Amino acid sequence: MKVYQTNEIKNIALLGSSGSGKTTLVEAMLFESGVIKRRGSVAAKNTVSDYFPVEQEYGYSVFSTVLHVEWNNKKLNIIDCPGSDDFVGSTVTALNVTDTAIILLNGQYGVEVGTQNHFRYTEKLNKPVIFLVNQLDNEKCDYDNILEQLKEAYGSKVVPIQYPIATGPGFNALIDVLLMKKYSWKPEGGAPTIEDIPAEEMDKAMEMHKALVEAAAENDENLMEKFFEDPDSITADELLAAIRKATIVMQIVPMRELKNTVEIERRCAEENGPVFVTKNGYGRLVVMDIEYYERTMQQIVEAQAVLRGLKDLQEGKIVDGPQTLSALRNKYEL
Numbered sequence: 001m002k003v004y005q006t007n008e009i010k011n012i013a014l015l016g017s018s019g020s021g022k023t024t025l026v027e028a029m030l031f032e033s034g035v036i037k038r039r040g041s042v043a044a045k046n047t048v049s050d051y052f053p054v055e056q057e058y059g060y061s062v063f064s065t066v067l068h069v070e071w072n073n074k075k076l077n078i079i080d081c082p083g084s085d086d087f088v089g090s091t092v093t094a095l096n097v098t099d100t101a102i103i104l105l106n107g108q109y110g111v112e113v114g115t116q117n118h119f120r121y122t123e124k125l126n127k128p129v130i131f132l133v134n135q136l137d138n139e140k141c142d143y144d145n146i147l148e149q150l151k152e153a154y155g156s157k158v159v160p161i162q163y164p165i166a167t168g169p170g171f172n173a174l175i176d177v178l179l180m181k182k183y184s185w186k187p188e189g190g191a192p193t194i195e196d197i198p199a200e201e202m203d204k205a206m207e208m209h210k211a212l213v214e215a216a217a218e219n220d221e222n223l224m225e226k227f228f229e230d231p232d233s234i235t236a237d238e239l240l241a242a243i244r245k246a247t248i249v250m251q252i253v254p255m256r257e258l259k260n261t262v263e264i265e266r267r268c269a270e271e272n273g274p275v276f277v278t279k280n281g282y283g284r285l286v287v288m289d290i291e292y293y294e295r296t297m298q299q300i301v302e303a304q305a306v307l308r309g310l311k312d313l314q315e316g317k318i319v320d321g322p323q324t325l326s327a328l329r330n331k332y333e334l
Contacts, residue, residue, distance in 0.1 A: 004075045011077045013094040016104030017114030018060050018083035021134040023049045025104065026067055026080045033069035049080045064090040083114055091118065095125050102130045107141030107167065111149040119154070131158065141167040155276060159215045160208055165201060175201055177208040178243070179236055216242035218273065228303055268292070
């Protein structure tokens, strides 16, 4: 195995309710990265995770399993955590030794009680979170509804990077709104076919792309200026770096921490951005430094003025400058 530098190693906790498909997902990752030659299944009781007899008997994880894959010159250490609240100790332990949490959602059910519980642990330990919707091929999966559930529970900071063209048994393609490409797979899986986005999906993809750019720019002043001046000039690398920063910063605290005003003030000043306050895992308030607030409001006012001007221009609500000045001088005898 290649010797990796510290910045090339990522430690990830894989969380999710029982039945969300964590063990199956890990098995697929191990197979696609070449770590294993044949993909096992929970039903066949031959997965790399869930190898204890008690796990094979009950059909769900009881212990955390540590695995790794090598991908894009990075080593990803993954801890597959039990989904049941009965074994929450393993989840908390995993979060204490990892950099990031991936919360897997069952495409049939969306945000479950287990999802909310796991998110509370991540916010308590200040861990960045990536939501991943699984089982998109299930006939009961409703991706758009799940996305709305996530936004309702955790606020507008939930911004999709990829979305499926269709869900259900025929699912085999998605749109990446970061790279603005279509990815599709053959029935046997393997490497995806990468194509331009179809014309019928372009409006939806552009809308999500703009939302992604705007969300990323909120955490980078230089990118924010570029966003207002010429959003089309923002490159994929710049956007990816800003998304990474936004994910790491996260800037979410539980409502009970509001009493610690010194810490909240420090975080607002240090991050130079908003701190999102949650109650019972749901977004409730936003706290920010007054200078950041005033600067942001000024940018909004300027942007609104530009938009009004563009709208007037499109609607023909314009007058000739020199003629107007000449008429004013004559009227007031200037």
